[in-house]
Amino acid sequence: MALGDVVVAFRLTGGGVYTAVERASLRVADGEFVAIVGPTGCGKSTLLNIAAGLLAPVAGRVDIFGAPLAALNRQAGYLFQADALFPWKTALENVAIGLETAGIAASEARPYAQDWLKRVGLGDFDDRYPHMLSGGQRKRVGLAQVLIRDPKILLMDEPFGPLDAQTRQIMGNLLLDLWSADRKAVLFVTHDLEEAIALSDRVVIMSAGPAAHIIGDWQVPLKRPRDISEVKLDAAFHELHREIWHRLKAEVVKGYALTEGA
């Protein structure tokens, strides 16, 4: 998957144009786990929406497995930051729907969905509605909902953002666990540098918006399989964290100055 010189701009109400992302280029190899980190409001999510085909760039190219992306990215699964489950469907129905849309009969999709619920640790919660589940449980259902379709590319927009620190670690390990089974290409957006390093193969840093662009790209030299809480004790982890944070700090300060000043 490759984004080439992507520019995203929005027409503002009351005239004017806001350039969210300016000439961002990014290449994610097959089976690679890439994290994008940047200050709030830098257009990280915008970049994901471009990769998903939910947004069209003003300029630049998006190539998925060598073919230019024209409409919705059918190869991608997207885990959203906000609650995206269908509140009127049970956990099981929520997971099964991704197969049903592909033309698989509900009766056939249900056993698969049940299996996926078990894999995310919610085997006994199939008949619960989203409002009866905790935030972490809803994220698990969301993960199963996306993964059951077996997408080639996984796009994740701060998926564990609203969760508490412990739940995040558990979810992170669960994600790595599921991912290691078939190594999809992952684009993982987060504002949490520690989470980014702990999970990914590569960390990409974006500048503060407007006209955000990519300002840094680091390989993560940590071995897999990893345990998130353990990997954070590694010396290499600290070394890399210090290095990236040094570069990121300036942008975070800039980002704050912009948002606070507004």
Next chain:
Amino acid sequence: MMPRAQLLLLQILVAIIGLVAWYVFATVPIFGVILLPPFFFSNPVDVAKQIVDWFVSGVIWKHLWVTLEESILAFVIGSLGGVGIGFWFARQPRTAAVFDPYVKMVNALPRVVLAPIFTLWLGLGIWSKVALGVTLVFFIVFFNVYQGVKEVSPTVLANARMLGMNERQLMRHVYWPSALSWMFSSLHTSVGFAVVGAVVGEYLGSAAGLGYLIQQAEGVFDVAGVFAGMFVLAAFVIVIDTVVSLIEKRLLVWRPAVGEARP
């Protein structure tokens, strides 16, 4: 919260005090004056007699049935229309924009003034009452369905598209449930208005129904009859409301009860 039995006891006590006060003020002179003259206020005993009489003789059933029939027809037709047009307008913003001022205009009109026209067009039978009820129910359902389709969470919508839903599947799995949930949440109001339409219509000119019963009693200054009609009507609405609550509970299982939602 107080225990259920105690609450029920207090609720009954309120009714008793109210009835006793009504009876006393309507029959016993206080300083030589009857505070609630029987001609205007009747008294609970006469009203109760009238109600019992209606049920014993069985005349009331016919009227209750007519009002129920009108209410149900008004509700069903108004709801179908509201869902259909609400859906259509929400999915076709241009059509909605064109019709917007007219929808607002008709909705702003106090519906009672339409009653004579409906009587003129549809006669004194049940259909003129149904029509009045429909004009009331339609707008409630219409606005709710419109809102329900419009206010689907953008994230849920984006998720649905990423999960591969086509236009038809979006309709079935996203817009439709959302619109229905909004419609059901206004079920009490719309059912209530269906009854209002039926009763007002009957009151303004008919040959049967609770509204007719009240209007007939009023015509001969039978105040006991008017009050009796009001009580029967109130009980009728409470029964319908309870049924609606039961249906609502079944249909909206997926929705958190107030105060139960998790962060």
